[in-house]
Amino acid sequence: MLFFIDESWQTVGGREIGALGGVVIPEPRYNYFCREVFAFKRDILGAEELIDCELKGNSCFAKSAFRKREAVGCSRLLEGADKMLRAVKRHKGKVFLIWTADPTLSLLNNPNPEELSKPYKQLLFDMRALMRNEAPRKRGALTFDQRHHREDEAAACAISNYLFRAGGDWDQRFTQIPNFTSSAISPGLQAADLVVYLGPHLADQHQRPELVPYIEQIRQMSYEYRSGRQQRLKKSIRRVG
Secondary structure, eight states: OEEEEEEEEEEETTEEEEEEEEEEEOHHHHHHHHHHHHHHIIIIIOOSSTTSSOOOHHHHTSHHHHHHHHHHSOOHHHHHHHHHHHHHHHTTOEEEEEEEOOTTSOOSOOSSTTOOOHHHHHHHHHHHHHHHHHOTTSOBEEEEEOOOHHHHHHHHHHHHHHHHHSOTTHHHHBOSSOEEEOGGGOHHHHHHHHHHHHGGGGSOTTSOGGGHHHHHHHHHTBOEEEETTTTEEEESEEEOO
């Protein structure tokens, strides 16, 4: 199983809201997913290579994209976002998303390489639930957007240390070392970027009502599982802090 993870901080309704999450796509379907993404980026955006016309939440879901759709009846960026989310669903993808209004909770940037942040721990627990229930004989691979060497190194150390030291079955569920790659060459990370951009707007959907249909799409793709003695239903989209 291939997990693609990103993070975002935005101001929503006057509050700083952070989101951490992404998508998982079964490894046997990923190449087909990539081919589909290239095909619609070629047809809609004029891409000549897979690396061309990177889809990002802050451009696809910008207010200007919605204004353009209202003015002329279509927006190529919004159409690209629509097709990306549909491709994730078609290829059996699931969405994971943690959001918080607490500015003291660090997300991707872990200043202490030996300590994993609370949102990250919750994200990993939800992802481990998917591996246990949906792919018990396989390992998940974690891929992050490549940003800055020192930040990436700290995040990689924090994650790998946690997977190694936490005990239990973590080493059976995930590869020990996470991957960092450029989002421009990774359709999976571009899908994660769209999902995580929408995350902060879960805090107040009245601020950007035009985003509600997209938020509902990611809600429908969230992973659900039963946990605990009472077998309570848990969802992979949640608030912490």
